Amino acid sequence: MRILVVEDDLEAQRYLVQGLKESGHVVDDAADGDLGLSLALSRPYDVAIIDRMLPKMDGLGVVAEMREHGNTTPVLFLSALSEVDDRVKGLKAGGDDYLTKPYAFVELLARVDALMRRRSPVTVKTQLSVGDLHLDLLTRAAKRGDQAIDLQPREFRLLEYLMRHAGQVVTRTMLLESVWEYHFDPQTNVIDVHISRLRAKIDKGFDTPLLHTIRGAGYMIRAR
Amino acid sequence: MTGRGAMMRNSFRLLRTQAFRIVLVYVLLFAFSVSALLFFTYWNTRRTIDDETDQIIEAEITGLNEQYVRLGIRGLDESVMNRSLHPGQALYILADSAHRYLAGDLDTWPSITPDPSNFVEFDYERRTSGVPETRRARGRIFPIQTPVGDYYLLVAEDVHDRDITQRMFTTTLPWTVALILVFGLLGGALMSRNMLRRLDSINRTSGEIVAGNLTRRVPVSGAHDEFDVLAENLNRMLDRIERLMKGLREVTDSVAHDLRTPLNRLRQRLEQQQGRLQSAGSDTSDIERAIAETDQLIGTFNALLLIAETDAGTARGAMSPLDLASVAADVSELYEPLADEKNVTLTLIRPSGVHSGETMIEGNRSLISQALVNLVDNAIKYTPPGGRVTIRPGLSFQGVDISVADSGPGIPPEERPRVVERFVRLEASRHSPGTGLGLALVQSVAHFHNAELLLEDNAPGLKATLRFPRPAARLMPTADPVKAAQIPSRSAAE
Numbered sequence: 001m002r003i004l005v006v007e008d009d010l011e012a013q014r015y016l017v018q019g020l021k022e023s024g025h026v027v028d029d030a031a032d033g034d035l036g037l038s039l040a041l042s043r044p045y046d047v048a049i050i051d052r053m054l055p056k057m058d059g060l061g062v063v064a065e066m067r068e069h070g071n072t073t074p075v076l077f078l079s080a081l082s083e084v085d086d087r088v089k090g091l092k093a094g095g096d097d098y099l100t101k102p103y104a105f106v107e108l109l110a111r112v113d114a115l116m117r118r119r120s121p122v123t124v125k126t127q128l129s130v131g132d133l134h135l136d137l138l139t140r141a142a143k144r145g146d147q148a149i150d151l152q153p154r155e156f157r158l159l160e161y162l163m164r165h166a167g168q169v170v171t172r173t174m175l176l177e178s179v180w181e182y183h184f185d186p187q188t189n190v191i192d193v194h195i196s197r198l199r200a201k202i203d204k205g206f207d208t209p210l211l212h213t214i215r216g217a218g219y220m221i222r223a224r
Numbered sequence: 225m226t227g228r229g230a231m232m233r234n235s236f237r238l239l240r241t242q243a244f245r246i247v248l249v250y251v252l253l254f255a256f257s258v259s260a261l262l263f264f265t266y267w268n269t270r271r272t273i274d275d276e277t278d279q280i281i282e283a284e285i286t287g288l289n290e291q292y293v294r295l296g297i298r299g300l301d302e303s304v305m306n307r308s309l310h311p312g313q314a315l316y317i318l319a320d321s322a323h324r325y326l327a328g329d330l331d332t333w334p335s336i337t338p339d340p341s342n343f344v345e346f347d348y349e350r351r352t353s354g355v356p357e358t359r360r361a362r363g364r365i366f367p368i369q370t371p372v373g374d375y376y377l378l379v380a381e382d383v384h385d386r387d388i389t390q391r392m393f394t395t396t397l398p399w400t401v402a403l404i405l406v407f408g409l410l411g412g413a414l415m416s417r418n419m420l421r422r423l424d425s426i427n428r429t430s431g432e433i434v435a436g437n438l439t440r441r442v443p444v445s446g447a448h449d450e451f452d453v454l455a456e457n458l459n460r461m462l463d464r465i466e467r468l469m470k471g472l473r474e475v476t477d478s479v480a481h482d483l484r485t486p487l488n489r490l491r492q493r494l495e496q497q498q499g500r501l502q503s504a505g506s507d508t509s510d511i512e513r514a515i516a517e518t519d520q521l522i523g524t525f526n527a528l529l530l531i532a533e534t535d536a537g538t539a540r541g542a543m544s545p546l547d548l549a550s551v552a553a554d555v556s557e558l559y560e561p562l563a564d565e566k567n568v569t570l571t572l573i574r575p576s577g578v579h580s581g582e583t584m585i586e587g588n589r590s591l592i593s594q595a596l597v598n599l600v601d602n603a604i605k606y607t608p609p610g611g612r613v614t615i616r617p618g619l620s621f622q623g624v625d626i627s628v629a630d631s632g633p634g635i636p637p638e639e640r641p642r643v644v645e646r647f648v649r650l651e652a653s654r655h656s657p658g659t660g661l662g663l664a665l666v667q668s669v670a671h672f673h674n675a676e677l678l679l680e681d682n683a684p685g686l687k688a689t690l691r692f693p694r695p696a697a698r699l700m701p702t703a704d705p706v707k708a709a710q711i712p713s714r715s716a717a718e
Contacts, residue, residue: 009485009488011492012485012488015492053481080485080488081477101485101487101488102484102487102490102491102522103488103491104491180554182558182593182594182597184590184593184594184597185523186558187523187598188562188604190559190562193561193564194561196561
């Protein structure tokens with residue numbers, strides 16, 4: 001996958017580019033807004049990672065220009081600004097996701113993966129399946145093999161999000177943001193307890209576990 | 225809300241204004257003094273007229289008495305006849321002991337109490353150009369005792385004109401008072417409406433500014449009156465506040481940027497090192513601890529920054545109508561499994577007898593959720609296994625409340641004011657994880673919303689209550705079912 005990184009802190013940029021390359025992506029980089037914008041408009045990228053504060057042209061301006069030219073590349077904003085309403089500004093300007101510095105690289109990678117997945121043609125799905133686990137989005141029913149699973153509404157949303165990102169790492173922050181709509185981290189890790197409850201419902205009594213903990217990163221649902 | 229309801233509420237508002245009250249007092253005072261003046265004039269006029277009439281009558285009686293003394297009853301009779309020939313204000317009747325007419329221009333003896341010591345008033349009939357007319361007269365009876373028998377002489381004056389004047393006064397008085405009241409109140413209403421309009425525009429502006437829109441200014445009418453002076457002063461103050469806030473925002477932004485950039489590099493280096501050690505198969509536990517410490521540092525820094533921003537009120541623009549009961553339900557749902565795992569009973573008590581819309585307030589959903597999360601997190605952390613934590617949204621007399629009560633050790637009363645300060649941690653909790661900023665954030669979120677954070681004894685345990693002011697009437701959706709149905713979906717979409 002092709003990724004554009006626009007970041008003026010050269011050390012951070014080097015680390016980011018190296019990490020993404022090690023994860024198997026093709027990466028172009030730019031250190032200011034002008035160059036970032038011309039790269040974004042001249043080559044196809046799967047994801048653009050853009051810093052909020054850039055020399056020559058601000059990150060918000062870059063994305064606004066991109067959208068003006070009909071460019072729909074998913075954009076992940078990186079910001080070192082205070083975050084209270086900066087997130088709203090970033091998303092309003094056309095950003096798709098927002099990450100505050102300092103961030104863990106796994107968090108960034110998980111979000112980049114999620115953004116790339118979003119790009120693939122969206123078909124309206126009414127059924128999600130991972131292995132023998134099936135989720136019917138219309139009847140709100142879950143089933144593993146022949147066994148029906150009784151889920152609370154929030155558990156259903158949690159499982160739905162995990163299954164939509166099957167095979168991808170999903171971080172705790174991503175779950176908090178999309179399942180609970182909280183853009184802050186509670187001091188205690190409440191998500192882990194929700195996951196273990198869900199795991200008890202879908203994996204208990206089955207030979208192959210589907211819901212995996214990825215150490216130091218988050219969770220992943222996958223068939224094997 | 226119906227138009228009539230709104231109109232009635234508006235006129236009630238008008239009546240409650242200071243301007244209207246002042247006008248009302250003045251109008252009543254004025255009406256009273258005008259009535260008093262008119263009444264005094266009327267009373268004085270009548271007295272003067274009556275005195276004059278009485279003097280004339282006395283003079284007539286004195287004159288006739290002289291005639292009688294000089295010429296006897298016959299002479300009196302003749303004098304009365306003579307005087308009656310000239311029609312005028314004066315009226316006479318001479319009657320015998322049975323009050324039968326003997327002479328005079330009154331045809332019959334009027335029905336009056338025969339009291340010679342006082343002036344009497346009576347109605348009589350007079351033909352003016354052939355039409356009979358009842359008129360009023362004032363007179364005095366003069367009894368004459370003769371050896372032949374008793375006679376009565378009544379000398380009177382027509383006081384019809386006096387009565388007309390009197391009627392004029394009695395009809396004018398209520399009309400005058402009514403007109404004073406009508407015009408006074410109308411003027412008062414106009415005056416207070418005008419004042420209200422000016423004040424409303426100031427209030428509206430300050431409301432928007434409190435809600436976070438610092439670019440708003442109070443409109444200046446250009447009339448150069450005291451309201452304009454007030455508006456200009458307020459605007460100058462606002463300019464200054466806006467400049468200060470902008471400066472503050474720039475400072476927090478650059479502090480954030482200048483601290484986050486090196487923290488970011490630090491974390492990245494640690495991660496890099498961790499990767500290298502991992503691929504070399506070495507022990508990474510020290511690096512992992514260093515990363516965890518860095519994350520703790522970042523967490524503290526973020527919390528401090530958020531408190532600073534919330535205190536400064538720069539976290540604007542995200543205010544929306546929201547239901548405290550639904551915020552409470554969400555947080556309760558998030559923490560229920562954690563409490564369960566710790567063997568603490570977490571209960572959400574839905575307010576009984578409260579309609580779903582009544583716990584609506586205007587607020588920042590993210591900040592309020594975070595404050596509540598901090599309270600619930602603390603409550604679960606400090607409640608021993610087997611204990612209970614209760615979240616209760618509801619209405620109180622003073623506002624819209626949300627309380628979190630636990631059965632933990634509580635906070636001694638003398639420590640309660642201190643625990644909401646930054647970095648204050650009580651001895652008992654010094655060794656459990658936490659930044660010491662949790663309650664400080666709750667406190668600033670409370671300030672941000674003009675709410676109060678109350679820490680009370682739950683006997684045993686702590687009861688923390690966030691008390692939000694009741695929103696203005698326009699936010700109460702119960703009056704408008706359509707609007708009420710829209711609000712939850714709007715806040716859910718955010």
